[in-house]
Amino acid sequence: MIGVIVNVLAVALGGVLGTVFSKKLSTRFTTELNKVFGVCAIGMGISSVPLMQNMPAVILAVVAGTALGLACHLGEWISRSGELMEKPIGKLLGERNGDDEDGLPREEYLSLLVTAIVLFCSSGTGIYGCLDAGMTGNATVILSKSILDFFTAMVFACNLGAVTSLVAVPQAAVFFALFFAAKAIYPLTTTPMIGDFKACGGFLLIATGCRIAKMQDFPVADMIPAMVLVMPLSAL
Numbered sequence: 671m672i673g674v675i676v677n678v679l680a681v682a683l684g685g686v687l688g689t690v691f692s693k694k695l696s697t698r699f700t701t702e703l704n705k706v707f708g709v710c711a712i713g714m715g716i717s718s719v720p721l722m723q724n725m726p727a728v729i730l731a732v733v734a735g736t737a738l739g740l741a742c743h744l745g746e747w748i749s750r751s752g753e754l755m756e757k758p759i760g761k762l763l764g765e766r767n768g769d770d771e772d773g774l775p776r777e778e779y780l781s782l783l784v785t786a787i788v789l790f791c792s793s794g795t796g797i798y799g800c801l802d803a804g805m806t807g808n809a810t811v812i813l814s815k816s817i818l819d820f821f822t823a824m825v826f827a828c829n830l831g832a833v834t835s836l837v838a839v840p841q842a843a844v845f846f847a848l849f850f851a852a853k854a855i856y857p858l859t860t861t862p863m864i865g866d867f868k869a870c871g872g873f874l875l876i877a878t879g880c881r882i883a884k885m886q887d888f889p890v891a892d893m894i895p896a897m898v899l900v901m902p903l904s905a906l
Contacts, residue, residue: 673809685835688827708883718872723862735896745891798871804852866904
């Protein structure tokens with residue numbers, strides 16, 4: 671559970687510090703740092719893939735899971751959920767209309783806020799990290815994600831301000847639900863199933879890293895069903 675707590679605190683603290691130092695961080699700094707975030711996520715994914723026990727099961731899960739996500743428009747549903755979460759958070763924004771020189775136009779501001787909510791609350795890395803921590807007690811992935819999220823929250827806060835920190839509230843609700851659900855599932859698993867689960871998560875991490883670094887725009891949200899399919903396929 672410590673990994674989930676650290677991740678939530680990282681977003682909250684990153685949002686505060688990003689607000690404080692927003693005028694001292696250049697556009698080039700934040701842009702180049704995002705590329706590094708991507709490379710780190712790719713490295714995390716590569717370290718997980720060798721844990722694979724049944725390659726056909728993992729590959730089938732990734733392909734079939736992504737196809738299922740695309741068919742159900744899962745990515746669009748997640749974005750809409752982010753928009754719903756934005757409404758209560760948006761009430762704290764006041765009237766943002768882009769008239770002041772230092773602020774973003776309100777429409778762009780809210781769009782960026784929705785992006786932050788989706789990124790922190792429903793990213794493939796976060797979902798995999800919470801499930802991994804709940805099933806195995808190994809918080810390596812979620813703690814590594816916390817480091818990335820801390821700096822990512824700072825980058826978002828440069829434009830969004832302190833409201834970035836409030837994204838930690840829905841993030842905590844989602845991540846704790848996943849963590850406790852994973853603990854209930856763990857007794858039903860075997861060692862090869864866990865290895866295949868981690869390898870599948872590794873593929874999602876690599877896709878996430880490529881997307882963050884803007885190397886390739888993988889449909890990461892639509893790939894999430896693979897995490898559900900991989901263990902039953904591994905058992906079969």
